[in-house]
Amino acid sequence: MVKYQKYETASGKELWKYSGYYGFDDKTGKKIQPRGRGFTTRAEAKLHYERKIEQIKNKSKAQHNGDIRFEELLEQFLKYYKNSGIKPGTYKKFKDEMERYALPILGDIYIQKIDINDCQKAYDQLKKYRKDHRKIKNQIKTVLDFAITKQYIDSNPMEYVLVSKTDLRYKKRRLDSSENFYTPEQLMTFLEAYKEVEEFQKFVYFRLLAFSGLRRGEALALFESDVLREEKAIKVTKTLTEDAQGKDMLAHTPKTETSNGLVYLDDDTYNYVIELINNRNSYDTYGNLTYLTKSKYLFVSPKTGRHYHRSAPNDWLKNFFDRNDKALKKRGLHRISPHGLRHSQATLLFELGVDPKDAQYRLRHKNLKTTMDIYTHLSENRKQTPVLKLDEFSSNGAISGATPSISKEKKS
Known part of the structure; x- marks a missing residue:
């Protein structure tokens, strides 16, 4: 009509x-x-x-008929994915990775004609550039699964890709999880060294991460009002994250549902936090007096009077290690990321004999498995404990009474 x-x-x-x-x-x-x-x-x-x-x-x-290209399918999927309840930063990362790695290979192919050879080629290309090639491969599979639900295609060719190991050496972008933590002794040495030469506010930030297990964005998002003096605790209700454009945004929901709640502080960490609040107007930076703008945030950027950028803690650590590299190596300290201090909290809890379920509650992990994975980051002393026990065991005789009985046989 x-x-x-x-x-x-x-x-x-x-x-x-x-x-x-x-x-x-x-x-x-x-x-x-x-x-x-x-x-x-x-x-x-x-x-x-x-x-x-x-x-x-x-x-x-x-x-x-499924007569659309992979690029058009991805566009449809992203509209659905964006409104599926995921965080904006997660959406942006998925979108960026698909546009960078999937579209150049599959973008112009009609989805009904994408076959196992196209998918294998895409995966083999991914292996050349990404250490996490399996993750990207599964993301492409998710998009093609969406095509099945839309009844564009009947099966997913990415299901049949041959996944294999590679001998390629990738450019190291971040610390391995097996390196990214401190033993309790190293942790205290690091905090003492940082406090000696760096800004008090930044020292308190890292002390809080190391002794509370807060995530980087959760600590940056804290207000002064989130410090509960009567309970000697921190109230975690928000985090600093990325929006769909990659800009910082304050999300009034933490990373997971279990992330929401109180985190109790030890006396020393609590006292450092209170000292920071009571002396908001100035602190020493290599002998220089810096005045802070009055703000609701616990950790205040002198430039903006608001929260710091999400990347700021990484820069603080990098600058600290760059300036004091030789001295820190002599003290047995390797480079670490802000998230490594959260892992160090888990290691400290392990060393203190804290039950994994209690550690899970403190670290606010959704699953106990996550806690257990981090709990395996044993200190070097703990790794050597079995050997020391074996030495002691061997020197005393493999079985109680075995060595004396052998001696009696020789005498007779």
Whole structure:
């Protein structure tokens, strides 16, 4: 159904326009109402309308037949994924990785024609550039699974890709988890060394991470009002994260549901936090007096009077290690990331004999398995304990009374 009409422009020129109706969109449920204007004759308007209807028909047919390219499929999936309840930063990372690694290989191929060879080629290419190639491969699989739910295709060729190990050496982008933590002794040495030469505010930040297990963004997002003096605890209700454009945003929901709650502080850490709050106006930076803008945040950027950028703690640690590299190595300290201090808290709890379930509660992990994985980061002393026990065991005799009985046999 379509209606053609003449209309007059502001300059007095007579032109034709049309407004039509072509049922409902299967996907959105909205009315399909093609419109057009600016035509010199009714016949021109009619021709334009008929072509538009043909385009709508072809698009609908293509979608039902799976006759769309992977790039178009990804666009559809991202619309769904963005509104699926994930955090904006997670959405952005997924989108960026698909656009960087999947589209150059699969983007122009019609999804109905993507086969095992195309998927194997995509995976083999990924292995050349990404250490986490299996993760990217599974992301592509997720997008193609979406095509199955939309009934564009019947099966997922990514299911049959041969996954293999590689001898390639990737550029190291971050510390391995097996390196990214301190033993209790190293942790105290690090905090003492940092306090000697760096800003008190930054020292308190790292002390809080190391002795509370807070995540980097959770600590940066803290308000002064989140410090509960009566309970000697920190109230965790928000975190600093990324939006879909990669900019910092304050999310009033923590990383997981179990992240929400109180984290109790030991006396020394609590006293450092209170000292920071009571002396908000100044602190020493290599002998220089710096004044802070009054702010609701616990850790305040002197430049903005608000929270620091999410990358700031990484820069603080890098600068600290760069300036004091030789001295720190002599003291047995290796480089560590802000998240490594959270792992160090888990290691400290392990060394103190804290039950894994209690550690899970303190670290606010959703699953006990996560806690147990980090708990395996034993200190060097603990790794050597079995050997020391074996030495003691061997020197005393493998079985109580065995050595004396052998001696008696020799004497007889």
